[in-house]
Amino acid sequence: MSQAAEHGAADSPDTLVEEFGTHVGRAMGWPRMAGRAAGLLMMSDRPLTLTELQEALDASKGSASETTRLLIANGTVERYKEAGARHFVYRWRDDAWVGCLRHIVTATTELRELAAHARERGADMSEEQRGRLRDMHSYYRFMVGHLESMLAEYTATWTASRDRP
Numbered sequence: 001m002s003q004a005a006e007h008g009a010a011d012s013p014d015t016l017v018e019e020f021g022t023h024v025g026r027a028m029g030w031p032r033m034a035g036r037a038a039g040l041l042m043m044s045d046r047p048l049t050l051t052e053l054q055e056a057l058d059a060s061k062g063s064a065s066e067t068t069r070l071l072i073a074n075g076t077v078e079r080y081k082e083a084g085a086r087h088f089v090y091r092w093r094d095d096a097w098v099g100c101l102r103h104i105v106t107a108t109t110e111l112r113e114l115a116a117h118a119r120e121r122g123a124d125m126s127e128e129q130r131g132r133l134r135d136m137h138s139y140y141r142f143m144v145g146h147l148e149s150m151l152a153e154y155t156a157t158w159t160a161s162r163d164r165p
Contacts, residue, residue, distance in 0.1 A: 013043035030070060033059060037067045041077055042096075047089035075099025094162075098155050105147045112140035 017039035025035025040056055041048065048056070054064040068090050071077035076096040079088050093099050115137035122133045 013039075016043055028074070030074075031067070033057060033063060034067045034070050037064070038071055038076060038092075041071070041090060041092040044092070047080075047082070047091035049087045049089055051087075053090065073103070075101075075103040095158065098151070098158055101147070101151050101154055105144065105151050108140060108143050108147055112137070112144045115140045 017036050020039025020042070021032045021036035023035070024030070024038055025032045028035070030038075036057055037053060040053065050061065050064055050068065053059070053068065054061055057064060057067075059067070068077060068079065071090075072079055076093060076099055077090055078093050079090050081088050115133065119130075119133040119137045122130055125133070
């Protein structure tokens with residue numbers, strides 16, 4: 001028996017969608033709705049329209065639209081129009097985790113640039129303030145370097161796993 005079944009929860013995509021809402025949403029700093037939408041799209045066998053997402057998530061059109069924009073910006077979901085279709089559809093990207101890590105690298109790089117700019121502008125500040133800006137810049141330089149290495153390694157690993165039969 002599975003761990004979920006032992007705890008009274010059925011093993012189903014719906015259960016996973018709710019777990020994503022709670023855990024992925026919280027871990028990523030997303031609203032619970034975004035975590036649920038991520039789970040729903042990850043578990044879906046086909047792309048979904050905004051209306052289908054709305055209904056499945058019991059959400060307003062505005063909330064569903066905002067949620068999809070967040071997931072697209074975070075690199076996990078793509079929006080496109082299928083040939084001959086009137087409406088856009090949303091689907092979990094095949095390379096969603098590469099996209100997610102790429103988003104983190106981009107955001108952290110922006111913070112590194114902010115830290116560098118703040119450090120330059122803070123030359124006339126107190127030693128304590130300059131030290132904080134120096135530490136911020138040092139932290140983000142460290143993080144970007146390691147995240148870029150992680151992205152390269154994970155992308156290579158992911159690509160190699162896709163090439164296997």
